[in-house]
Amino acid sequence: MAGDISIGELSRRAGVKVTTIRFYEGAGLMPAPPRSEGDRRLYDAGHVRRLSFIRHARELGFEMEDLRTLLELSDRPDGSCGPVDEIAGRHLAAVEGKIAKLTALKGELSRMLETCNHGAVGECRVIEALADHSHCGGEH
Amino acid sequence: MAGDISIGELSRRAGVKVTTIRFYEGAGLMPAPPRSEGDRRLYDAGHVRRLSFIRHARELGFEMEDLRTLLELSDRPDGSCGPVDEIAGRHLAAVEGKIAKLTALKGELSRMLETCNHGAVGECRVIEALADHSHCGGEH
């Protein structure tokens, strides 16, 4: 076919490494494409779209398990998008949870560093704070 | 000794699982303790302190490699705490970077979910937004 694309070209167009594409195939996220006579994978524009979708979802932090479900759902456009929105909602909640946790960590780390006089290790506030969690305001 | 503690007791006191303690020993974070006649590990209060330190640092997100360095440094209290503060500073910067990234993701996910009309998958804004990154304001 004129539209056939090598794995390297697919890699460039979707911004996903060649080894990762093969990994996705083994994991069932990308289909096993037809092969050339020399046993090379032959992709088309549909594969570029699918892989870009995967890449974007991964960048947004969706796990491969959720991704499998999202891909199945998007293959059947007539169904309700309820499950899609539910997955996205759960993920949003997880992201918010992570932000809250990291913000607490940030506070604790800043406080350690601000109060340290930068002298000997024996008097370092960072070491002291690490040794005794009760110095933290129960933030984590 | 009267002060000897089993690995299970150490686990309870420091809030770290037994298997994880053994893993830390193999990884060089915890020393190989003396053993009883029946080949069981015997710990003392110093081990509880060290393991609590490790646990707290891990909860704050320090990697094991940094932790190894922090433990070495805290064993020599006369040296300058510069390296300690540098590790903590680097880690703080990494945490801040993660927060920034996650906040961008949160914005993108919220926007997807808010604009979706919750109808068919074919018109789901979440699927559309995942398929086309140009809908995102270059946030990630």
Place this chain on the structure above:
DNA sequence: CTTGCTCCTACAGTGACTGGAGGATGCAAC
């Protein structure tokens, strides 16, 4: 003596890739 808990070693599995070995293919230049 038996029950049930703790402990021992050693190894496989997690998630989401990444990197390398060792070889085959494809294509252009000389």
Place this chain on the structure above:
DNA sequence: GTTGCATCCTCCAGTCACTGTAGGAGCAAG
């Protein structure tokens, strides 16, 4: 026609920080 290089192939090991399991041994109470 052959040389050289990029790209491709499969298979496997490694990453991080654990977690869990199998298969056994130790130990105290009833």
